[in-house]
Amino acid sequence: MDTVLDGTKLDGMAEHAHTTAWVASVLRNRIAAGELTPGSKLSEQALSTALGVSRNTLRQAFTTLAGESIVRRIPNRGVFVSSPGIEEVREIYRVRRAIEPAAVLWSSPSPETLDAMEAVVQRAQAARDAGSVTDMADANQAFHREVVGLTGSHTLQTLMDRVLAEMRLVFYAMSSAPDFHSHYVDRNVQLVKRLRAGENEKAAQELREYLDAAEAELLGHLQPSLT
Structure with missing residues (x-):
């Protein structure tokens, strides 16, 4: 005692x-x-x-x-x-679907916040133009961290940091598909445009579709290699 x-x-x-x-x-x-x-x-x-x-x-x-x-x-x-497998990818996207669309739907981002998000998108565009998969992945990680930052919640940001660490491990499984990140760059551009226009509901819906598409693509890539 x-x-x-x-x-x-x-x-x-x-x-x-x-x-x-x-x-x-x-x-x-x-x-x-x-x-x-x-x-x-x-x-x-x-x-x-x-x-x-x-x-x-x-x-x-x-x-x-x-x-x-x-x-x-x-x-x-x-x-x-770790080297995440199929179930780990599914769990990652369960968490992301619960957090990210809600962050977008209920946010009221300041012009400065939107400028910061747009700067990350511009980094991704420059990386795509340069053919740098690593830099595109880095920008993608940074962008989705900004998305969760819209909540203003330290707890959710800490959780997202964990998810992003797992996502980075998943990205290595996509090394044989170097264009994986490239077609999500434009989706991020569109998301910022929606937020600037105050179209939060449309932005949230498009983000859900975005996450569904990314999960399906990752699982489609992983499943053949694990069978």
């Missing part, structure tokens, strides 16, 4: 929990940015040294990410970045 009530102990516990969350966030962001690829082994020694944290803290961060299906533990082998 005395240990629980000791202020120093509680501060230490809080600091440790904060550090664990920070480490999980760093790894999640690196996966979302494409720096850690599916199947990569995550070295405890290298990461604990690079991040300046204990192995115990790192292991707890791994536990957090394993619960999010972003990494997986293989007994006697270690921790690896």
Whole structure:
């Protein structure tokens, strides 16, 4: 009982929990940015040294990410970045359909917010013109993060960061279909136009159709490779 009530102990516990969350966030962001690829082994020694944290803290961060299906533990082998399969893709899109169209439908974005979204779209267009699949994927990730940002909810943004990390892993499965991102660029352009015109309901409906199409395309690509 005395240990629980000791202020120093509680501060230490809080600091440790904060550090664990920070480490999980760093790894999640690196996966979302494409720096850690599916199947990569995550070295405890290298990461604990690079991040300046204990192995115990790192292991707890791994536990957090394993619960999010972003990494997986293989007994006697270690921790690896996940390679999402069909059911994982379906779950990703269940979450996205619940969040993104609602964010668009109920939002009242400021001109500055719409300018920021348009700047991301312009990045995607430039990447498409340059034939850069990686940059298109980066812009796509950034755009959908902006969409969820319309809610103003930190909780939903944190959830979306998890989803985007998983999406980045899914994108690697589409490496043999380099045009996957290109035909969604124009849909993003249209979405911003709808929001500028105050046509939120149409924007939300088109986004639902967009997500349905993307999920179907991903599943159609993944299923043959898994049979």
